[in-house]
Amino acid sequence: QKEVEQNSGPLSVPEGAIASLNCTYSDRGSQSFFWYRQYSGKSPELIMSIYSNGDKEDGRFTAQLNKASQYVSLLIRDSQPSDSATYLCAVNRKAAGNKLTFGGGTRVLVKP
């Protein structure tokens, strides 16, 4: 079992729709959770960080964390073609310093 798992996709969504991405993790000691967006050939760019159970909203993005079920999700509302990218889920156990464990990423395609 991988430490952080994501569906590789591609997740195809029409423009204006909601894209829903999921991520599960195995380490119950994980304390920090991040979503990064990565365009092809570029480096990861932070979208959201979440540290406590519940929802966190930032613009068109909402991150949801459920530590009991060990999953974190990302919703992208009003999806735009510019949202087409690979979305990486990453977790960190604070006791481990700054060592992010990444999922394999979900490729999202937003079709006009």
Added chain:
Amino acid sequence: KAGVTQTPRYLIKTRGQQVTLSCSPISGHRSVSWYQQTPGQGLQFLFEYFSETQRNKGNFPGRFSGRQFSNSRSEMNVSTLELGDSALYLCASSSQTGDTQYFGPGTRLTVL
């Protein structure tokens, strides 16, 4: 604030050679983490430096090493390059443990 910078952006080396990559973190950030990204293995943690000390190390052979200077700039070195070392090498900086990591643009290393 200026972002994380990495040099060089591209490198081509041959098997058996060694290479040194450089990373300058965001001003004020004391933690620098290094990651390797390949199509097959995804993003994998190499090591983290904090205040000139290696705080974490991933599961990579001893050919991969690094250091951090008093101004928080970091270098990583790969000796005796192998074809499988071809990858995008990313560094990320953070102000404190468990906090958000911001990635640089990466160094694309090709080993021939």
